[in-house]
Amino acid sequence: MSYSVGNEALKEKVVEVIDVTVRINNLIVLDKVSVDVDRGDVLGIVGPNGGGKTTLLNAVLGLIPIESGQIRLFGTDIRRFKDFHKVGYVAQNAIQFDPIFPATVREIVSLGCLNRARLGRRLGKEQNEEVEKAIDLMGLRNVADRKISDLSGGQKQRIFIAKALVRKPKLLLLDEATAGLDQCMQDHFHNLLRFLKSEYGISVMTVNHDLSGVICQANKLAVVNRQLHYTPITPGLDPSKMLQDAYGEHFTFIFHHDHQTCQAPEASTITIKEGGS
Amino acid sequence: MLDIGGLFAYEFFQRAFLAGICSALLCAALGVFIVLKRASLIGEGIAHLSFGGIAIGLVLAVYPLYTALILALVGTLLISLLNRSKIVYSETAIGLMFSAGLAIGAVLASVGGGFSVDLFAYLFGSLLTVSPQDLQIIVLLTLIALIFIGVFYKELVLMTFDERSAHLSGVPVVAFEVAFNVLVALAVVASIKIVGALLVSALLITPAASAMQLSGSFKGTMLSAFVLGLFSVMAGMLVSFYFDLATGGAIVLIGLLVFGVCVAVRKLFKLGKRELAPDTICAHGMQETRFEAKDGSGEKDV
Numbered sequence: 001m002s003y004s005v006g007n008e009a010l011k012e013k014v015v016e017v018i019d020v021t022v023r024i025n026n027l028i029v030l031d032k033v034s035v036d037v038d039r040g041d042v043l044g045i046v047g048p049n050g051g052g053k054t055t056l057l058n059a060v061l062g063l064i065p066i067e068s069g070q071i072r073l074f075g076t077d078i079r080r081f082k083d084f085h086k087v088g089y090v091a092q093n094a095i096q097f098d099p100i101f102p103a104t105v106r107e108i109v110s111l112g113c114l115n116r117a118r119l120g121r122r123l124g125k126e127q128n129e130e131v132e133k134a135i136d137l138m139g140l141r142n143v144a145d146r147k148i149s150d151l152s153g154g155q156k157q158r159i160f161i162a163k164a165l166v167r168k169p170k171l172l173l174l175d176e177a178t179a180g181l182d183q184c185m186q187d188h189f190h191n192l193l194r195f196l197k198s199e200y201g202i203s204v205m206t207v208n209h210d211l212s213g214v215i216c217q218a219n220k221l222a223v224v225n226r227q228l229h230y231t232p233i234t235p236g237l238d239p240s241k242m243l244q245d246a247y248g249e250h251f252t253f254i255f256h257h258d259h260q261t262c263q264a265p266e267a268s269t270i271t272i273k274e275g276g277s
Numbered sequence: 278m279l280d281i282g283g284l285f286a287y288e289f290f291q292r293a294f295l296a297g298i299c300s301a302l303l304c305a306a307l308g309v310f311i312v313l314k315r316a317s318l319i320g321e322g323i324a325h326l327s328f329g330g331i332a333i334g335l336v337l338a339v340y341p342l343y344t345a346l347i348l349a350l351v352g353t354l355l356i357s358l359l360n361r362s363k364i365v366y367s368e369t370a371i372g373l374m375f376s377a378g379l380a381i382g383a384v385l386a387s388v389g390g391g392f393s394v395d396l397f398a399y400l401f402g403s404l405l406t407v408s409p410q411d412l413q414i415i416v417l418l419t420l421i422a423l424i425f426i427g428v429f430y431k432e433l434v435l436m437t438f439d440e441r442s443a444h445l446s447g448v449p450v451v452a453f454e455v456a457f458n459v460l461v462a463l464a465v466v467a468s469i470k471i472v473g474a475l476l477v478s479a480l481l482i483t484p485a486a487s488a489m490q491l492s493g494s495f496k497g498t499m500l501s502a503f504v505l506g507l508f509s510v511m512a513g514m515l516v517s518f519y520f521d522l523a524t525g526g527a528i529v530l531i532g533l534l535v536f537g538v539c540v541a542v543r544k545l546f547k548l549g550k551r552e553l554a555p556d557t558i559c560a561h562g563m564q565e566t567r568f569e570a571k572d573g574s575g576e577k578d579v
Contacts, residue, residue, distance in 0.1 A: 063445075084446060085446075089442070089445055091441065091442075097438065097439070098313065100489065101313060102313075102488075102495055102497070103494060104493060104494045104495075107496070108438070111434060111435045114431055114432060114435055114448065115446055116446075119429070119432060119447070120432070145494075146493070150493070163442075
């Protein structure tokens with residue numbers, strides 16, 4: 001498996017986070033963090049709960065103000081950035097929507113087509129085709145006309161991923177997007193990410209607690225716990241030191257699978273064993 | 278036997294009927310969004326503010342729907358301002374406006390003693406009092422509101438479903454919220470003559486609540502709300518005319534009856550208890566996933 005983007009000519013800065021500090025309720029949540037995402041990069045973000053992973057994504061999306069530093073999306077300062085149709089986002093708690101909300105899968109996925117330039121305009125043929133394509137990509141064809149609350153947690157999660165993909169984003173931000181998906185669907189989703197990366201040069205920032213998933217899918221790893229430790233992922237990389245810095249010394253990391261090939265003969269997870277020696 | 282054809286020979290009933298259709302369509306359309314935003318009380322707040330505005334109009338001898346509209350719009354903007362600036366919770370802001378409207382109405386009613394009959398018609402609605410000028414205003418307000426909803430339907434759905442997602446999609450969320458609340462103010466003022474200030478919020482809520490029992494899609498819910506709202510208003514007006522009942526009360530009681538029937542239908546046919554939809558991707562265990570390459574070169578292993 002190759003971890004590199006492959007074509008240096010494609011290297012263009014998609015996300016630049018430069019010395020960013022975020023303070024929420026007088027508490028510093030991110031402290032002078034810096035990280036870049038180039039075109040085609042998959043940046044895996046891990047870290048302990050409350051470490052600032054979601055805050056980092058929210059700051060990149062301009063949803064929360066930053067105290068100092070700078071964030072640029074596609075070269076434009078986030079405070080002036082308007083091209084959000086280039087950005088797809090799946091929120092951490094996306095599936096916790098109102099259970100009686102009357103909407104079908106197709107209706108929700110089609111909402112992903114909305115953007116500032118198309119306000120008040122009906123979806124055209126091209127948008128409708130993209131909706132159907134996203135429904136197929138996420139395996140939702142047989143439930144496209146079902147009410148969203150009739151679906152399982154994994155299917156609901158895929159609706160939101162389809163909604164994010166339907167606008168053909170250049171940058172995809174995923175906040176624990178595979179939480180609630182079974183192993184087969186996680187594999188399906190990782191295959192999809194690989195496909196989007198190779199075919200469309202799409203860049204991804206993905207927050208995930210599944211370290212093996214991150215290491216197998218990403219080409220860059222960021223460990224966030226108020227500060228950000230960052231490394232390119234290369235075959236044979238041992239992130240133990242970085243992870244221990246972020247999680248604390250009382251964790252032991254046990255790798256279950258062949259890290260070189262990302263093959264997992266028995267179990268494809270990395271266990272974080274709390275209270276280990 | 279009811280002579281419905283003969284009823285439409287009366288000009289006042291023609292006007293009231295047209296105004297009722299406008300109110301029903303307008304309130305049903307807005308009501309679906311209001312109920313799903315869990316903001317059902319906003320109609321109540323704005324309606325009571327309008328009541329204060331009507332009292333001002335009657336005291337000043339100005340056309341009361343104008344003063345009602347002005348006070349409703351001012352109150353709407355104040356609710357948005359108080360809520361967005363996080364000075365108070367949304368329902369507290371609505372409660373404040375509610376109280377203000379009722380207090381203004383009560384004080385002015387005691388000052389102006391002579392307009393108590395008119396005020397009663399505005400409080401509970403009356404078929405007899407829809408003037409040609411009222412009808413013009415009601416039709417105009419309805420057209421404005423329905424065109425806005427028709428044009429920005431998807432944006433309003435997304436805002437209702439997930440405001441953060443709407444913001445990231447470039448929808449000017451604050452502007453749309455203000456615009457939506459203004460529409461609610463227009464709907465309330467347009468409906469006061471038919472159902473009255475005290476019952477207008479029921480016209481906003483009941484068709485939407487009933488429709489949600491029957492439909493699984495947003496579009497279906499909107500269409501059902503239109504049909505159920507129209508039915509309640511038309512049936513309520515006829516009942517009100519033939520049995521000499523307060524129009525607003527008759528319309529709302531029929532709306533509540535329709536809601537009860539919809540809940541019963543839902544329970545009876547288990548509309549809301551459908552089995553979980555089957556998942557096909559992983560139905561047969563782990564499998565290879567193939568995606569089609571964009572260059573049309575066929576499927577591609579990944």
